[in-house]
Amino acid sequence: MKALEARYFDGRDSHVHGVRVSWTGNHLLLEEGGITRRVPLTAVRVGDRLGSAPRVLYLKDGGELSLDEHAAVDALAEQLRQGRVARWVFALERRSAVALLALGVSLLGAWVGVRHAVPWLAAKAVPLVPQEMDIRLGEEILALLDRTYLGASRLPESRQAALRSHLAGVCQRTGVCPAHQLLFRKGGAIGANALALPGGRVIVTDELAVLALDDDELAGVILHELGHVQGRHGVRMGLSATGALLLGQVLIGDLGDLGDMASVLPTVLTQSAYSRDMESEADLFAAEAMRRACLAPAALARLLERLEKNAARGSALPQWLSSHPGTSARADALRAVTPRAGCVSAVP
Numbered sequence: 001m002k003a004l005e006a007r008y009f010d011g012r013d014s015h016v017h018g019v020r021v022s023w024t025g026n027h028l029l030l031e032e033g034g035i036t037r038r039v040p041l042t043a044v045r046v047g048d049r050l051g052s053a054p055r056v057l058y059l060k061d062g063g064e065l066s067l068d069e070h071a072a073v074d075a076l077a078e079q080l081r082q083g084r085v086a087r088w089v090f091a092l093e094r095r096s097a098v099a100l101l102a103l104g105v106s107l108l109g110a111w112v113g114v115r116h117a118v119p120w121l122a123a124k125a126v127p128l129v130p131q132e133m134d135i136r137l138g139e140e141i142l143a144l145l146d147r148t149y150l151g152a153s154r155l156p157e158s159r160q161a162a163l164r165s166h167l168a169g170v171c172q173r174t175g176v177c178p179a180h181q182l183l184f185r186k187g188g189a190i191g192a193n194a195l196a197l198p199g200g201r202v203i204v205t206d207e208l209a210v211l212a213l214d215d216d217e218l219a220g221v222i223l224h225e226l227g228h229v230q231g232r233h234g235v236r237m238g239l240s241a242t243g244a245l246l247l248g249q250v251l252i253g254d255l256g257d258l259g260d261m262a263s264v265l266p267t268v269l270t271q272s273a274y275s276r277d278m279e280s281e282a283d284l285f286a287a288e289a290m291r292r293a294c295l296a297p298a299a300l301a302r303l304l305e306r307l308e309k310n311a312a313r314g315s316a317l318p319q320w321l322s323s324h325p326g327t328s329a330r331a332d333a334l335r336a337v338t339p340r341a342g343c344v345s346a347v348p
Contacts, residue, residue, distance in 0.1 A: 003031060007054075007066040021057075021065055023076060028057070030065075046077040126236050131199075134235060138199030142183075145195075145203070151186035155206045160184050163204075166215045167222055173293040176285075178230045182222065184209065192307060196225035198234045211310065212303055220286055220300025227285030233278045283330055287337045294343035301331035 003020040008030065010017065020031040028039040043060035055073040057065040067073055153160070164182050171177035180200040187193050187205030195203040202225045204218070212218040228234060287297040308327045 003029075004067055004069050004072060008032070009064040009066070019065070021067065041080060044076075044080065046073060046080060046082045049074075126232050126239065129232075129235055129239075133198075134232065135199035137235070137238070138197040138201045141197050142201055142203075146185070149188060149190055150203070150205075151188055153184035153186055153206055155184050155209055159209070163209065163215060163218060167219055170219050170223070170289070170293045170295065174289045176230075176289050176292065177223075177226055180226055180229060192310065194221050194225050196228040196234060198229075198232070198238070200229050202226065202229070211306060213306075214299070216290075216295050216299040217303040219295065220290055220297065221303060223286035223289045224282045224300065226289075227282030228278065230285055231278065231281050233282070236278075279330075283334065287334055291337055291340050294340060296339065297334040297337045301334040304331050304334075 003022040006019050006021045008017045008019040008021075009015075017032055022029045022031075023041065026041050028041055028044055030037040030039065039059060045058040047056035047058060049055060049070060054066045054068050055070060057067070057073070057076075059065070163184075167182060178200060180202055183201055183203050185203055185205055187207045190205065192207035192211045193205050194208055197203065202222055204222065208221065209218060212221070286300055290297045290300065304327050
């Protein structure tokens with residue numbers, strides 16, 4: 001065949017030489033300065049085509065040949081029975097309809113990955129995060145929340161102490177509450193709300209404490225948040241939100257810097273609803289705990305409905321309340337929980 005102009009990169013001396021290349025029989029011929037070098041075709045690998053970029057022939061000794069003659073290189077690849085799939089893909093890429101279809105499939109794949117694969121991986125990775133990291137994260141997130149969203153509580157110390165005492169009694173009767181610390185803050189922009197932080201801190205805003213008609217209602221909301229603590233939902237959401245990078249750190253055990261998760265979780269916890277499964281788990285935990293403590297889960301249902309009515313009048317709706325299933329379905333499910341045998345009937 002006719003010799004072609006090519007650029008030869010010699011892997012031994014890291015220099016690029018202008019050469020003439022041809023192939024015949026079972027050998028590749030390299031001509032430079034009147035000297036011809038014969039290379040067995042079995043020692044040649046044809047690089048795949050990438051648009052109009054020069055083609056590359058990789059030699060077994062580490063050298064590389066760069067050519068602009070795509071047709072000739074395609075013929076060599078065919079002769080060597082190499083790159084058939086790559087040539088088929090390249091041919092498809094030149095068809096606009098196929099290219100658009102491939103783009104659509106790629107976007108769909110990316111959406112499925114973000115919507116389903118990352119949360120699934122996050123759930124699998126949560127057990128690999130040591131509990132000590134939950135406490136550290138909770139401390140960092142609380143400090144950030146206090147600097148941005150929350151203010152000092154104006155609830156009287158006596159009222160705070162009474163609520164902590166009531167919750168302690170409920171948890172003692174149930175025996176299912178995870179380790180926790182009940183904190184009170186002025187909600188400000190987030191209004192009547194409750195937040196569960198990694199490590200067991202549960203924040204109740206003054207606005208929510210005022211909205212609750214009795215301590216049982218408030219205990220129900222706090223138990224719901226303890227359900228999130230029990231399921232480590234905050235960490236799972238943080239892993240999902242910070243994506244593949246942080247998941248990779250967890251999976252390889254490199255947890256030295258959790259600043260990314262600590263910076264994103266306040267926004268996640270205050271502006272994003274938990275998933276439907278997480279909310280259902282937390283509702284189930286609260287309902288069972290209230291049943292064990294001889295409290296009516298209907299008390300939590302009443303507060304959920306009051307919060308929704310409050311939102312209809314223009315107040316902010318807590319994001320943990322706005323996720324699916326809807327408030328009505330959640331309230332009905334809570335009221336359907338049968339009282340524990342031996343309990344005094346509670347107000348429905």
